[in-house]
Amino acid sequence: MHRQPHGSQPSQSANRAEVDPVRPLAYRVPVAAKVLGFSRAKLYLEAAAGRIEIKKLGAVAVVTHAECERYLAAAPAKAVAA
Numbered sequence: 001m002h003r004q005p006h007g008s009q010p011s012q013s014a015n016r017a018e019v020d021p022v023r024p025l026a027y028r029v030p031v032a033a034k035v036l037g038f039s040r041a042k043l044y045l046e047a048a049a050g051r052i053e054i055k056k057l058g059a060v061a062v063v064t065h066a067e068c069e070r071y072l073a074a075a076p077a078k079a080v081a082a
Helices: 029-036 040-048 065-074
Strands: 026-028 055-057 060-064
Touching: 026 029, 026 065, 029 040, 029 060, 029 065, 060 065
Parallel strands: none
Antiparallel strands: 026 060, 055 060
16 A cells, blocks of 8 residues: 655646636636726726627626636836836
8 A cells, every 4th residue: 555755745636727716717707806906987998999808607797717827917017106
């Protein structure tokens, strides 16, 4: 029988992607807007301009966490006066 080294735990599945159980994979539009720091209307304007993608899950509109991260990473940096 193979033993794990002290202090380590066997993985549940080497092929399964790790998912943080605290962070949702997607947010409804009002929550996504709060996460991004602006209004729901602004989120819809950004989507209409093609800068962020809103997905439909049946009747529910959502923005994935990955899309929120991509949107923020793509935003231009703004110099802040010291």
